[in-house]
Amino acid sequence: MIRxxxxxxxxxxxxxxMIVFMLLPMGVAVIYSLLTNGAFGGxxxxxxxxxxxxxxxxxxxDGSLLFSTAYxxxxxxxxxxxxxxVLACIAIGLPLAWYIVCASPAxxxxxxxxxxxPFWINTLIRTYCWVLILRDEGLLNFGLQNVGxxxxxxxxxxxxFAILLGMVYTxxxxxxxxxxxxxxxxxxxxxxxxxxxxxxxxxxxxxxxxPLSKPGVVAGSLLVFAPALGTFLxxxxxxxxxRLMIGSLIQLQFTxxxxxxxxxxxxxxxxxxxxxxxxxxxxxxxDKVLGR
Amino acid sequence: xxxxxxxxxxPRGLGLxxxxxxxxxxxxxxxxxxxxxNTGRQVTIWEGTSLKWYASVFANRDIGVALRNSLVVAVAAxxxxxxxxxxxxxxxxxxxxxxxxxxxxxxxxxxLVVPEIVVAVATLVFFSGIGLKLGLGNLTIxxxxxxxxxxxxxxxxxxxxxxxxxxxxxxxxxxxxxxxFRRVTLPLLMPAILSGAMLAFAASLDDFLISMLLADAxxxxxxxxxxxxxxxxxxxxxNAVSTLLLVSSVLIVLLALSIQYSFRKK
Numbered sequence: 001m002i003r004x005x006x007x008x009x010x011x012x013x014x015x016x017x018m019i020v021f022m023l024l025p026m027g028v029a030v031i032y033s034l035l036t037n038g039a040f041g042g043x044x045x046x047x048x049x050x051x052x053x054x055x056x057x058x059x060x061x062d063g064s065l066l067f068s069t070a071y072x073x074x075x076x077x078x079x080x081x082x083x084x085x086v087l088a089c090i091a092i093g094l095p096l097a098w099y100i101v102c103a104s105p106a107x108x109x110x111x112x113x114x115x116x117x118p119f120w121i122n123t124l125i126r127t128y129c130w131v132l133i134l135r136d137e138g139l140l141n142f143g144l145q146n147v148g149x150x151x152x153x154x155x156x157x158x159x160x161f162a163i164l165l166g167m168v169y170t171x172x173x174x175x176x177x178x179x180x181x182x183x184x185x186x187x188x189x190x191x192x193x194x195x196x197x198x199x200x201x202x203x204x205x206x207x208x209x210x211p212l213s214k215p216g217v218v219a220g221s222l223l224v225f226a227p228a229l230g231t232f233l234x235x236x237x238x239x240x241x242x243r244l245m246i247g248s249l250i251q252l253q254f255t256x257x258x259x260x261x262x263x264x265x266x267x268x269x270x271x272x273x274x275x276x277x278x279x280x281x282x283x284x285x286x287d288k289v290l291g292r
Numbered sequence: 293x294x295x296x297x298x299x300x301x302x303p304r305g306l307g308l309x310x311x312x313x314x315x316x317x318x319x320x321x322x323x324x325x326x327x328x329x330n331t332g333r334q335v336t337i338w339e340g341t342s343l344k345w346y347a348s349v350f351a352n353r354d355i356g357v358a359l360r361n362s363l364v365v366a367v368a369a370x371x372x373x374x375x376x377x378x379x380x381x382x383x384x385x386x387x388x389x390x391x392x393x394x395x396x397x398x399x400x401x402x403x404l405v406v407p408e409i410v411v412a413v414a415t416l417v418f419f420s421g422i423g424l425k426l427g428l429g430n431l432t433i434x435x436x437x438x439x440x441x442x443x444x445x446x447x448x449x450x451x452x453x454x455x456x457x458x459x460x461x462x463x464x465x466x467x468x469x470x471x472x473f474r475r476v477t478l479p480l481l482m483p484a485i486l487s488g489a490m491l492a493f494a495a496s497l498d499d500f501l502i503s504m505l506l507a508d509a510x511x512x513x514x515x516x517x518x519x520x521x522x523x524x525x526x527x528x529x530x531n532a533v534s535t536l537l538l539v540s541s542v543l544i545v546l547l548a549l550s551i552q553y554s555f556r557k558k
Contacts, residue, residue: 010383014376025418099306120545129320230407267413
């Protein structure tokens with residue numbers, strides 16, 4: 001009994017911190033999303049669903065509502081870009097993870113370090129380096145012109161591809177590590193058995209490695225999709241701030257647009273979307289994700 | 293005689309592919325580092341080596357203030373999150389209730405799954421709603437919350453690999469719980485605590501979005517300041533200050549990982 005009490009007492013400070021400063025604020029954000037926009041930022045009573053209506057409708061001067069797809073388009077772009085990021089990360093991360101698993105233990109450690117390290121470098125810096133490369137007077141244009149491939153500069157920045165590139169660059173480690181940790185546990189004898197039964201490399205990959213890697217792919221997809229959906233820096237720096245994603249739209253509501261309830265409503269919508277994906281993936285693959 | 297025996301551990305073509313991916317990960321960062329030593333004002337045309345942009349960074353008082361803010365917040369968040377994580381990890385180990393353990397773990401890992409912008413917005417409206425104005429304290433609280441998983445995971449991993457035998461041996465020798473913790477558990481945990489703390493520090497230093505939305509005037513952290521510089525225009529100082537931040541993050545994490553690695557081998 002004494003053990004149980006100390007156990008709770010030791011966990012209590014952290015639990016209290018997480019509840020007061022993580023869960024409670026998310027609840028407060030829900031309340032804010034239901035308030036009226038304040039004149040100088042902030043929010044005030046009475047309660048209203050105006051912020052959520054604003055997602056789908058434009059309010060006309062006479063108060064009538066016009067259906068508008070402007071924000072839906074931004075939401076759609078965000079989901080599209082986040083999904084494309086997940087797919088690209090799988091396409092790059094899965095073969096890389098497999099290669100690392102196949103390597104000798106010493107080499108494995110080094111390669112894992114190389115995959116992990118970028119995660120710890122500031123995302124702002126990691127996005128900014130692509131500005132240096134892709135902008136009009138950047139390295140890529142400089143190189144292309146010096147080689148003589150192009151006469152004038154090409155605009156590489158400020159399009160969806162640049163945003164996608166920045167997102168894949170940012171989130172790739174989240175995909176490689178879970179896949180690696182799943183594949184690492186795969187016994188070599190399974191692979192050898194497949195080859196002994198005359199499967200070539202591709203068949204072995206398709207029929208053995210890919211199915212076994214699925215729990216890692218699911219976990220990785222989740223870890224990439226969640227932050228990618230709300231990403232701010234890639235659309236802001238590489239998309240020029242004009243090709244908005246939900247993340248940059250939310251940020252705008254708390255800075256220049258000063259519409260806190262709308263910003264909070266958008267944040268609520270993003271959270272619900274992420275939780276939904278989390279729920280669907282985890283429910284389908286719960287045991288697999290836990291490695292059972 | 294000619295062909296090597298078949299070995300599935302040598303995936304053909306993937307070696308080149310992997311080298312390509314690593315180049316993709318590191319070459320762009322190298323661009324910043326290299327051009328931070330460039331003489332010219334042009335950011336991406338090489339004109340010769342110089343340290344003048346570093347000199348201009350060190351002469352910039354605003355950068356000094358921003359750096360000081362970043363360090364104050366990072367150190368405070370590191371200490372707080374590590375203490376909370378250590379206590380919780382020790383508590384979880386004594387727990388007999390698997391269901392509440394799952395809730396605790398879920399709460400600890402929550403900041404890793406919720407998009408950063410959501411955490412930022414929720415914290416902002418919460419602080420403004422209750423009228424909390426602690427200066428850098430607000431930032432420190434927010435950073436502590438998202439640093440907790442990074443401090444927790446290494447400690448938890450080390451604890452679960454320790455087993456109960458050594459602590460039980462201490463108890464058999466008539467140590468009380470505090471002595472067991474002080475003389476047995478803590479020394480064994482120390483490497484994990486250190487590396488968890490350093491990872492938390494690096495995570496705090498890495499944050500941009502939450503700091504940007506929460507920081508009032510005078511509380512600008514270094515990444516937020518760099519973002520401000522970028523808004524004005526791409527100048528060589530940005531490369532220099534980015535390089536400094538990049539190198540310090542890498543050094544801290546390498547140190548943290550080498551501590552972890554050294555005790556794992558024992």
